[in-house]
Amino acid sequence: MAFFPINQLALNRFVRFALIAACAAMCSMVAWAGGEQVVDKVVVLGSQITLGIADAASVGTVTQKQLEARTVYRPGELLESVPGLIVSQHSGEGKANQFYLRGLNLDHGTDLRTTVDGMIVNQRSHAHGQGWTDVNFIIPELASRLEYLKGPYFASEGDFSSAGSVNLKYADRLDNGVAGVAVGQNGYRRALLAASPEFAGGRLLYALEGLQNDGPFVHPDHYRKLNGVLRYSQGDEGNGFNISGMAYKASWNATDQITQRAIDSGLIKNRFDAIDPTDGGAAHRYSLSGAWRKTDDGLSTRINAFVIDNKLELFSNFTYFLDNPIDGDQFAQPDHRRTAGLNASHTRRFLGLGLESENTVGVQLQTDNIFNGLLNTKARRTIDVTRQDHIVESSIGVYAENATKWTPWFRTVAGVRADAYRFKVNSDKLANSGTATESVVNPKLALIFGPWAKTEFYLNAGGGFHSNDARGATIRVDPKTGDAVDRVTPLVRSKGGEIGVRGNWLPGLQTSLSLYQLDFASELLFVGDAGATEASRPSRRIGFEVANYYKLSNWLTVDADFAFARARFRDADPTGNRIPGAVEGVASVAVAVDNLGPWFGAAQLRYFGPRPLIEDNSARSKSTTTLNGRIGYRISPKVRVELDGFNLTDRRASGIDYYYTSRLAGEPTEGVDGIHFHPVESRSFRLSFVMNF
Secondary structure, X not given: OOOOOOOHHHHHHHHHHHHHHHHHHHHHHXXXXXXXXXXXXXXXXXXXXXXXXOOOOOOEEEEHHHHHHOOOOOHHHHHHHOOOOEEEOOOOOOOOOXXXXXXXXXXXXOOEEEEEOOEEOOEOOOOOOOOEOOOOOOOHHHEEEEEEXXXXXXXXXXXXXXXXXXXXXXXXXXXXXXXXXXXXXXXXXXXXXXXXXXXXXXXXXEEEEEEEEOOOOOXXXXXXXXXEEEEEEEEOOOOEEEEEEEEEEEEEEOOOOEEHHHHHOXXXXXXXXXXXXXXXXXXXXXXXXXXXXXXXXXXXXXXXXEEEEEEEEEEEOOOEOOOOOOOOOOEEOOEEEEEEEEEEEXXXXXXXXOEEEEEEEXXXXXXXXXXXXXEEEEOOEEEEEEEEEEEEEEEEEEEEEEEEEEEOOEEEEEEEEEXXXXXXXXXXXXXXXXXXXXXXXXXXXXXXXXXXXXXXEEEEEEEEEEEOOHHHHHOOEOOOOOOEOOOOOOEEEEEEEEEEEEEEEEOOEEEEEEEEEXXXXXXXXXXXXXXXXXXXXXXXXXXXEEEEEEEEEOOEEEEEEEEEEEEEEOOOOOOOOEOOOOOOEEEEEEEEEEEEOOEEEEEXXXXXXXXXXXXXXXXXXXXXXXXXXXXXXXXXOXXXXXXXXXXXXXXXXXXEEEEEEEEOOOOOOOOEEEEEEEEOOOOEEEEEXXXXX
């Protein structure tokens, strides 16, 4: 891992983490016994790529069967099948989720590249948060698999992929049609109809979903969404094409994060009450996409293109009466954009001089035409305008990669990626208008050793980046105060290294262990809540992850994952070196039971550890532990009922915590510092009736 320098202190910490993780892996091996034999090159199920194929210990594929077994309160939690990833929420159900991975508070998606069938979900230069990742349009029943890669080591992954990338694949065809209805507590209702009949020499897949959910809140979420998919496809995974249309529309109220002192003073009733009950929003996403693939005589070509129309109206109030004691601090962040993209890759496989080799070249194009702004509002009515902008952001990424098997026990993957960006901003304040360009080149390298005794070893290194908000690249004056401000770097570099091992050391058990370091030159970000830019400091994360998949028998499987990260700012500052919100310890144990006659079920225990909330670590969040479960019964081969339970222990925990200054009515004008939280939803149940046809 000489790709980047590691000082002696960091090396010592890395060694300590290696010892801890090695012990953890050994403990996990000892803890499991029995099960079916899993041989090299064959993995029946699980979130592990087969030996001899994976390029890192921290990559994997989650199968359709595993995805179906998960009990998810909201669609975004489907992504928690990625080991070490936490998906949370701090507002109403229609808002994009919060994500945590590898010691990063990823906010609404920065540094976690998310795609659905190759369509980028992250929205750059977004009104509320850079990399905004709204996955509420996902229909879980259509997911055929989920692929994940962690770290900036992969030439095919560009913007927002420094912590990792997730690609959810939709099926071209369903084995059976599905019609289902569900009812639950807190006003939960859902209906789904999906099938893929033969049509015109191919398959016509359709799906229609309707959902409503109020949640346990005093002022109900009143979340309502309509969701539809229509896809025509021919061929198979290697040779074929599909054309897809998707449509999603939703509206909701929001109980944003609150402060405990509002409960203690009697201002609000309880932890599920709101300080500003008029917060909320509405969103839509319409897309048209197509994919084509051809494989023949050692050649493989894949192309996909898409056009997406996204619109968001978002109203929030996090500080209550701090800035405006009369009308309150609610603000709106409208964002309307059209995104067009093209991804193409060509791979050539060949044998030469006794070596197996594979060369891949690819290109990725994207352009966003964006209209967004920041408005001061009261009860969703505009009081005044902080800023309004028209942004055109375009990018091109090209990459080349070579994978060569040098010996039966050693292979390499070497790549390089170049990205170029152009930012054009027309602002309502002329001083903040302008054009900026920047490019970045990043090398990637993987060394893979083995397999020996069903064990494979990995060394990975590479550089990555995330783009910053275009408005930060052209800004000159603060839109609120008029003070001069510094522009930010349009593209922020990252670099990382990883040591990993993957093995099938016991019958039925698959284990992967990775130890990593991830550096950012600066965690620069446009702060949508303030309408200005803020440059944070250089940072470093060192950590380990252990993922286990164990098939004990044909009726019982267990996933056990845990991770730890040490996140610090790298420069000296009297305020402290902790990174607020940086996740430390994460653990998850999921059990799936099937093939027990008509009965089946699942359970998942999730632990989300405490986090520093300010730089000097004097304020920390508490840990959050939740238990979800499912029990189901097959009335017939085509009909089943399921009962899902969430937060079964009814823990009074937080989904997220922040530390900042706010002001309630009657408090001092300078406000009060304190922890603000959004509660985990109370215990609830949902009953589903599903029929296949």
